[in-house]
Amino acid sequence: MAKKEVDDRFKKFGTVSFTAITKTNDFIDYLEKGKIMGSRCKECGAVYFPPRSDCSSCLKSSMEWFEVTETGQLLSFSELKYGPVGFEDDLPYIIALLDYGDYKVFGRISGDLSYEDLKVGMMLKPKTNVLPNGQLNYIFSRP
Amino acid sequence: MKKVGIIGVGQSNFVRGYPGSIRELAFEGFKEAMGNAKIQTKDIDASIVASAPEYDKQRSPAGVIAEYLGLIPQPTFYVESVCSSSSTALKVAYSMIMAGLHDVVAVVGFQKMSEISSSESQERMGRGADIQWEAPFGTMMPAYYAMYAQAHMAKYGTTPEDLARIRVKAASYGQINEKAVYRKSVTMDMFSDPESNMSANVAKPLRVGDCCANADGSSCIIVASEEKAKAMHDKPVWILGIGAASEAVNMAGREMLTGLSVGIEAGRQAYKMAGVTAKDIDVAEVHDCFTIAEMMAYENLGFAKPGEGKDLIASKETYKEGSIPVNVDGGLLSKGHPIGATGGSQIRTIVLQLREEAGEMQVKNPEIGLVHNIGGVGLYGNVTILGR
Numbered sequence: 155m156a157k158k159e160v161d162d163r164f165k166k167f168g169t170v171s172f173t174a175i176t177k178t179n180d181f182i183d184y185l186e187k188g189k190i191m192g193s194r195c196k197e198c199g200a201v202y203f204p205p206r207s208d209c210s211s212c213l214k215s216s217m218e219w220f221e222v223t224e225t226g227q228l229l230s231f232s233e234l235k236y237g238p239v240g241f242e243d244d245l246p247y248i249i250a251l252l253d254y255g256d257y258k259v260f261g262r263i264s265g266d267l268s269y270e271d272l273k274v275g276m277m278l279k280p281k282t283n284v285l286p287n288g289q290l291n292y293i294f295s296r297p
Numbered sequence: 298m299k300k301v302g303i304i305g306v307g308q309s310n311f312v313r314g315y316p317g318s319i320r321e322l323a324f325e326g327f328k329e330a331m332g333n334a335k336i337q338t339k340d341i342d343a344s345i346v347a348s349a350p351e352y353d354k355q356r357s358p359a360g361v362i363a364e365y366l367g368l369i370p371q372p373t374f375y376v377e378s379v380c381s382s383s384s385t386a387l388k389v390a391y392s393m394i395m396a397g398l399h400d401v402v403a404v405v406g407f408q409k410m411s412e413i414s415s416s417e418s419q420e421r422m423g424r425g426a427d428i429q430w431e432a433p434f435g436t437m438m439p440a441y442y443a444m445y446a447q448a449h450m451a452k453y454g455t456t457p458e459d460l461a462r463i464r465v466k467a468a469s470y471g472q473i474n475e476k477a478v479y480r481k482s483v484t485m486d487m488f489s490d491p492e493s494n495m496s497a498n499v500a501k502p503l504r505v506g507d508c509c510a511n512a513d514g515s516s517c518i519i520v521a522s523e524e525k526a527k528a529m530h531d532k533p534v535w536i537l538g539i540g541a542a543s544e545a546v547n548m549a550g551r552e553m554l555t556g557l558s559v560g561i562e563a564g565r566q567a568y569k570m571a572g573v574t575a576k577d578i579d580v581a582e583v584h585d586c587f588t589i590a591e592m593m594a595y596e597n598l599g600f601a602k603p604g605e606g607k608d609l610i611a612s613k614e615t616y617k618e619g620s621i622p623v624n625v626d627g628g629l630l631s632k633g634h635p636i637g638a639t640g641g642s643q644i645r646t647i648v649l650q651l652r653e654e655a656g657e658m659q660v661k662n663p664e665i666g667l668v669h670n671i672g673g674v675g676l677y678g679n680v681t682i683l684g685r
Contacts, residue, residue, distance in 0.1 A: 164429075167433050168432070168433020168434055168435075169433060169434070169435055170423070170432075170433060170435075171433050172424060172428040172429070172432050172433065173428060173429040176429065203549060204427075204429070204430035204547065204549060229448060229554055230444040230445070230447045230448040230451070230554050231444065231447060232440040232441075232443035232444050232446075232447060232500045232501055232502075232503075233498075233500065233501040234435065234437060234440050234500050235497075235498045235499055235500065235501075236437065236439075236499060236500075237423070237435050237437065238419060238420065238422050238423025238424075238432075238435060238436075238437060239416065239419045239420040239423060240420075240423070241423065241435035244435055247435060249434055249435070249436060249440055249444070250444075251444065251548050251549065251554070257549070258548070258549040258550075258551075259549060260430065260431050260434070260547060260548050260549045261434060262434045262435075269501055273451075274447065274448060274451035274452075275451070289433075291433065291434065
């Protein structure tokens, strides 16, 4: 009997991934193609980032992907001097939140921007990124 | 409507590296509460045990602790909402009593943070919020609160000095609280002194001095129906209002970054139920896991208008002699923050204040007190209003 294949693509997300199996696994395929995707409910139009496979507005499970392409406004950020286990080689690094009106995107600031370069309210653009350990994430940089 | 009263409160010393097991730790808070409730274990109809399970080696600790406290064969329940676990347990106890299921319930909160090694602890720290979408970027509790601080500073002009004032206040009371883990004073100068540990960055803009002290500890609150409370205690403290709320686990799901929506919503419910407003509160315990958390609590609970929390602390209105004394037991910042025990310890402080048994920390003649206890980074909020 053939061994059942496990779809654990999500283990590639981030410096350390804590989730391997999710119905939103296609997010990883899009990241590999350089695209950052959110999800939109085909039934009621509710928009989600991070993407989800089920709609909490109408309770349907019929989603379509949309791409996050534009700039978002920097809502807040913090530079970490200490990190959790597995993130030691990344330190120091900056986490941040961008506002897109209908949704927000949480992620990492690009290494070429320093803490002093950042100001709440400025516009930043997300792009996909391959980490030194081969993992995938996305980072925010100057448009 | 019938009432629910508190007839016993207790807590262990909050310490680094408690020299005993979790059941022995839980016994310390329970013993003190039973001492001032002046009842026997057979008088307790049920127990609720609260902790954050990621720090426990013991699976399902409720049964183990209930047996050690002499509370079998009565039913026991386990409740968790991270840092607000024991406030949530108090709400469950309140509901059980109001429903007529039980008359006297013991709420036992505990946490032995040193139960796991520091590397295990560091590993868990990274999984404090949304593990699927945010933890892979390398998140930590201080960094999330730092993002709130950054947004608060950008919108209202709050400064690191404003935050430091909150730590200085906490330390001034931690020094006189014999149960506190951090008994030393903290001065404003330490925050600008590169030689002082207090000024070291943890997650910009938060520094070591902005962060609470981890600790091992336990707490216990014994609650009773109106009839039993009046029969068992000559100074019962009454639960006048009790509110709770939840919020999106990830930052991307949040509307507000300059305050905690759960604090506002739980507060709104508790004020409404108690029929009082912020002006009626004589003494408060708020969840100061970080200095910015206390600043936001001032504003979210209506002690100050949004953006004016900094003026409240600058004018020392939240000191013992001020118009709204806050965390005059040292708070989480100096008394310490043993996750599952924290809410019960806050309740204990307010009950002692209302009974006028708070010793050196006593506020003048308080009649109504408030407890604000947050779980996670504003994931869960609990506000409880107590009166004499």
